[in-house]
Amino acid sequence: MATKKPSEQSADAIASEESVRITPSLRSQKGQIWTKNPTNFEWWEVDVVFRVTGRGRIGADGLAIWFTDKPGVxxxxxxxxDQWNGLGVFFDSFDNDNKRNNPYVMAMVNDGTKVYDHEHDGLSQQLGGCLRDFRNKPFPVRAKIEYYKNVLTTTGAPLSEYDDSQQLPLLTRQPLQICLEMALSRLPLLGGVVRKHPQL
Known part of the structure; x- marks a missing residue:
């Protein structure tokens, strides 16, 4: 009997038991993975460990973690x-506006009508953000996104060691640094029920 996967991936994403490779280190690649079932939590927290690597100094656009009313395409x-309904937390590693303000972590809420401003890295549309160098680090980076009592908090830190016995990052070695913390009236609702599809 085949087991049912809790998520769906598309484009260039490759999932294994322990991790997901969103894209290979090649030009013009896109990938995504979405949960199959919406979550109905009023408050939530996501803890993710990731690496953004590639040849050269500037790299690709980056990655996002989404909390939306439906999975994106x-x-x-x-x-x-574009024009999603919900929250996107962006780990932007490419400096589209040439202001030397990347890598950058930011959050943006969209009601389904806004078009993301690529030319200016979405800076005028952000809720908040911070400069964080997460690209081509010798160890993975840990990020925690929390939505609790209408306050969105994003924290992160590089991981400095591995558990050699299992080749797993040790999540408690460095304290997390706050990147953004802000009050939101509420995240978008769909039909009166909070429905979020996290994408990693």
Missing amino acids: EGPVFGSS
Whole structure:
């Protein structure tokens, strides 16, 4: 009997038991993975460990973690569709506006009508953000996104060691640094029920 996968991946994403490779280190690649079932939590927290690597100094656009009313399709905003309804937390590793303000972590809420401003890295549309160098690090980076009592908090830190016995990152070695913390009235609702599809 085949087991049912809890997520769906598309484009260039490759999933294994322990991890997901969103894209290979090649030009013009896009990938995404979405949960199959919406979550109905009023408050939530996501803890993710990732690496952004590639040849050269500047690299690709980056990656996003989405909390939206429905799964996105392949598109121009960090691999997913534009004009989404919900929250996107972006780990932007490419300096589109040539202001030397990347890598950058930011959050943006969209009601389904806004078109993401690629030319200016979405800076005028962000809720908040911070400069964080997460690209081509010798160890993975840990990020925690929390939505609790209408406050969105994003924290992160590089991981400095591995558990050699299992080749797993040790999550408690460095304290997490706050990147953004802000009050939101509420995240978008769909039919009166909070429905979020996290994408990693």
